Amino acid sequence: MTGAVLEAVLAELAALEDPNVRAANQKRGDDHGVNLARLREIAKRLKTQQELALELWAAGGTAARLLAVLICRPKEFGPDELDTMLRQSGAPKLQDWLVNYVVRKSPHAETLRLAWMADPDERVASAGWELTADRVARKPDGLDLPGLLDTIEAKMKDAPGRLQWSMNTTLARIGIEHAPLRSRALDIGQRLGVLKDYPTPPNCTSPYAPAWINEMVSRQQRA
Incomplete structure (x- = not known):
């Protein structure tokens, strides 16, 4: 059938x-x-x-x-x-x-998240970081957020396309959702400059982490 x-x-x-x-x-x-x-x-x-x-x-x-x-x-x-x-x-x-x-x-999401983040394939690793960004926003308990920032600071600048995008998403989520780490997330984003010149249509939020963080925090404060 x-x-x-x-x-x-x-x-x-x-x-x-x-x-x-x-x-x-x-x-x-x-x-x-x-x-x-x-x-x-x-x-x-x-x-x-x-x-x-x-x-x-x-x-x-x-x-x-x-x-x-x-x-x-x-x-x-x-x-x-x-x-x-x-x-x-x-x-x-x-x-x-x-x-x-x-x-x-x-x-199996958490098991796969951990395995994929360590995978040498850029596409697979990027999926692990996407799941990590989701956990940062929704279920951060148990995550080593400062450790994630350490990794992002050391590796995001030279990471290939998809992986860099997913690490940047994680950086932005940490800055948006976790106020004690916001200043460090902003500093990392500003120093690395990843996606700073990304073409962004009018009325859309830039993926550049400092702009993204500041825009979303501003919205939260206005709500």
Whole structure:
């Protein structure tokens, strides 16, 4: 039964392929041409279907795997499965969705966070730092925040793209959420200058950590 459904869904995704969307996505390193709003509409219609999600992932293709992420049951994956899926998720958007929509909800998230942060693969390590940034904001108990700042201070400047971005996110989260460490986080961000010149559209918050920290703290104080 799922085989027929799989073929129908893959055909639907193929029909949604838009060269303009693909061209825009390619500028961000993503390799699919399906509008994400349309993709979410399909997921809403299909609802949760773990078997179909597994088949979509196995079929390959970023659009199919993005849809798989939206309809799967995160708690049904084992740690080895999630590790394999992460290493297969080359597109930045796919890795982002996998980490935030699946791994973060998994009972294995903390085990994977620690393992991935130490991984020599930049993409895998960046996923570990994304999970760390999430923990800094939501469940910081047990984290060595000063130790994280030490690592960021020593390694973020020369870290490759994705890893640098994730470390910078962690730096900003520490500065935003933990007032006693805010001045140090600001100092590290200012001295390293990472993403200082990142092009930021009007009315959007810059990813440059000092600007990001100050903007979010200002919003908290106005609330």
